[in-house]
Amino acid sequence: MPEPILLDDPDDPRLAPYRAMRERDLVGRQGRFIVEGEVTLRLLFSEGARFRAESVLLAPERWPGLAPFFQEDGPQEDGPQEDGPPVYLAGRDVMSAVTGFPVHRGVLAVGLRGPEPQPDALIPPAPAPALVLGLVGLTNHDNVGGLFRNAAAFGADAVLLDAATCDPLYRKAIRVSAGAALTVPFARAASGIALLDLAERHALIPLALTPGGGEALETLEPPPRALLLLGTEGPGLPEAVMDRARRVRIAMAPGFDSLNVATSGAIALHRLAGERLGRA
CATH class of the missing domain: 3.40.1280.10 (SPOUT methyltransferase, trefoil knot domain)
Structure with missing residues (x-):
């Protein structure tokens, strides 16, 4: 997994999938969905999950606790590997400006739906x-x-x-x-x-x-x-x-x-x- 990328501009295009989350919950995200919180983040990357992540967005203070999960040789056997999605770090003020509401947990990710099973x-x-x-x-x-x-x-x-x-x-x-x-x-x-x-x-x-x-x-x-x-x-x-x-x-x-x-x-x-x- 590459090093996390610090983003400090709410208008950064890499944050576009997280923008106006509440409104887009109602109209859809063109094959994407949002997860929030550490528990759901870990399940998104778990062996039993049927979806994959496109990116991860964390408050900087959450990174030290989650960094081992994103390392290839870290303690999480089912964690993401070196070729996983990018991890972005943004202050809570930036996260809130992008999403449109206060992000208390400081942990978000964009998942990709993929093909629907029969x-x-x-x-x-x-x-x-x-x-x-x-x-x-x-x-x-x-x-x-x-x-x-x-x-x-x-x-x-x-x-x-x-x-x-x-x-x-x-x-x-x-x-x-x-x-x-x-x-x-x-x-x-x-x-x-x-x-x-x-x-x-x-x-x-x-x-x-x-x-x-x-x-x-x-x-x-x-x-x-x-x-x-x-x-x-x-x-x-x-x-x-x-x-x-x-x-x-x-x-x-x-x-x-x-x-x-x-x-x-x-x-x-x-x-x-x-x-x-x-x-x-």
């Missing part, structure tokens, strides 16, 4: 066990980020999103996922129906999580190959999707039937993970 390519072939999370119509980045974090925690093989679900590489979604959006395989399908068609092709049992489900999650025998389907809070999953799936509910106190979708997903994934977590 959903079928992410499903373990039958008859091997498989646990896939399907998201239908989720437009809240906090929930999507939380669900990616849950998927990583409980060993899901992949997350599949319909066309209406928001981008897991949105900056806030990556942060809420604790970087799991950089490591958990994901792909898009056209719709919830397309997810069900995929489940049929790959011998996955579709499970629709809904308060009105006929089966209780706590008594469900986890299928060896499952597609867990989650819908947006409020409307939930479309009836056309639930009609082709087993409807499963989480038991709650009488008179209350509402859980945050990320919380519901965590409970269901924990149940379905079964032997993956060393449980009988």
Whole structure:
């Protein structure tokens, strides 16, 4: 890895990908995305990450602690090597002027999306066990980020999103996922129906999580190959999707039937993970 490059001009063209970050979160970055914070930076460079970094931007005071990570013979076995991306150093005033808001962590990087995988390519072939999370119509980045974090925690093989679900590489979604959006395989399908068609092709049992489900999650025998389907809070999953799936509910106190979708997903994934977590 070359020596870091000190930049003191907010208008330096090398800082262009970091400019006006909040506004560009909404309109896209032409195949790029932003990560912030040391945890997500390390995951971007980890062996399990499916993306690569285009550049790194650090506050100068963060460099001494992170320098070993960027050295070829440093302590991080999965760290960047000599041919890695450039590392820029800029004062927090410069970073804030470029991004449009105070950068408290002093750690940013630009990632490159690369080609999008096909959903079928992410499903373990039958008859091997498989646990896939399907998201239908989720437009809240906090929930999507939380669900990616849950998927990583409980060993899901992949997350599949319909066309209406928001981008897991949105900056806030990556942060809420604790970087799991950089490591958990994901792909898009056209719709919830397309997810069900995929489940049929790959011998996955579709499970629709809904308060009105006929089966209780706590008594469900986890299928060896499952597609867990989650819908947006409020409307939930479309009836056309639930009609082709087993409807499963989480038991709650009488008179209350509402859980945050990320919380519901965590409970269901924990149940379905079964032997993956060393449980009988």
